[in-house]
Amino acid sequence: MISFANLSKMNWKNKLIYLIAVLALIGFLDSLYLSASHYSQSIHCSIVSGCQEVLASPYSEIIGIPIAFGGVIFYLFILINALLYIDQPNKWSFRSLAYIPIAGFLFSLYLTYLQFFVIGALCQYCLLSALTSTGLLISGLRLAKTESKKYPSVKNL
Amino acid sequence: MKKKNRIWFWLSVLFILATLSALIVAIAQNKPQGSTTITGQEWFKGNPEAEVSLIEYSDFQCPACASYYPLLKRLAEEMGDEIKIIYRHFPLSSIHPQADLAAQASEAAGVQGYFWEMHDLLFEKQSEWSGQKNAKDIFIGYGRELGLDIELFSADIDSRAVKKIVSDDKISGNQAFVSGTPTLFLNGEKINNPRSYDQLRQLIQNELEK
Numbered sequence: 001m002i003s004f005a006n007l008s009k010m011n012w013k014n015k016l017i018y019l020i021a022v023l024a025l026i027g028f029l030d031s032l033y034l035s036a037s038h039y040s041q042s043i044h045c046s047i048v049s050g051c052q053e054v055l056a057s058p059y060s061e062i063i064g065i066p067i068a069f070g071g072v073i074f075y076l077f078i079l080i081n082a083l084l085y086i087d088q089p090n091k092w093s094f095r096s097l098a099y100i101p102i103a104g105f106l107f108s109l110y111l112t113y114l115q116f117f118v119i120g121a122l123c124q125y126c127l128l129s130a131l132t133s134t135g136l137l138i139s140g141l142r143l144a145k146t147e148s149k150k151y152p153s154v155k156n157l
Numbered sequence: 158m159k160k161k162n163r164i165w166f167w168l169s170v171l172f173i174l175a176t177l178s179a180l181i182v183a184i185a186q187n188k189p190q191g192s193t194t195i196t197g198q199e200w201f202k203g204n205p206e207a208e209v210s211l212i213e214y215s216d217f218q219c220p221a222c223a224s225y226y227p228l229l230k231r232l233a234e235e236m237g238d239e240i241k242i243i244y245r246h247f248p249l250s251s252i253h254p255q256a257d258l259a260a261q262a263s264e265a266a267g268v269q270g271y272f273w274e275m276h277d278l279l280f281e282k283q284s285e286w287s288g289q290k291n292a293k294d295i296f297i298g299y300g301r302e303l304g305l306d307i308e309l310f311s312a313d314i315d316s317r318a319v320k321k322i323v324s325d326d327k328i329s330g331n332q333a334f335v336s337g338t339p340t341l342f343l344n345g346e347k348i349n350n351p352r353s354y355d356q357l358r359q360l361i362q363n364e365l366e367k
Contacts, residue, residue: 029181036185083170087163121251 024079027132031071038066054123098144101136108133202233212342218253226280246326255292262296265313
């Protein structure tokens, strides 16, 4: 395990995995909040107006399942893999952390596009998710670059 | 890492995740309670001394609000002695480009004491001005119809004071967690929009009997 107690002494490569865990946790809680709000049909938005438009739009769900729920699964998956990797660095968690955020980022990009150009309203919780998924993409790719020697199969990333 | 440590690691992960998730779900499901204090400055119909108040957050350009308008109008006519019906602006400007201007027009008419007349006209003729670039000219036409001092009216539409009234209402709506229009608060408590006049009337009756 990468020791938590020695965080300050750690080099930045090892800190990266904690950064990924924190970003995934933020994303997880954020999309969990959005999913729960979708069902209770009330959302606390006092900073920017527009979340009600976004969350009430037909794009907010696919066959009755809120899109935010996909975010819950995605971030939880990344979070668990980051924790597994902290516990015991391994090939499969490493690959998940390097590759899956690419899909998450692209989907998030699409949702941001919808908000700006199709719905014409912004929801701060969705934008937060766009930020965390971008952060996960960047840190995932960095992790892939720095750790690729250990796992030659992803050398070319 | 030692086996014992690993168990602790995963147990604490599980505990922290479960606690945070439960917390977030609880926050999300916390139904908004109206922090809707009546200031005495707002436009109302009915009895100013009434013990039961109904606050409506509304948007002149919202179709649902326009279809609600006859219900509330009838309510004021039939139960006006027992309740106080308050109108507050909550223009959803991002989807209704003329909603702010319409709210300002109603307040500008209000300066001359014709708020409710303009309110009625705006809802009745919503389809006439909604989405029109020259909405302001149409509103001025309504002002003329109501016999307002047109010069004063068209100056008031864009005045800082009028804009402030609208934005103050919006702020109060945000504080009360209004998330769409129309939103009704019965004695400060958010209620689900009744589907029919009878349902609405029944809700008020129940509140009166409390």
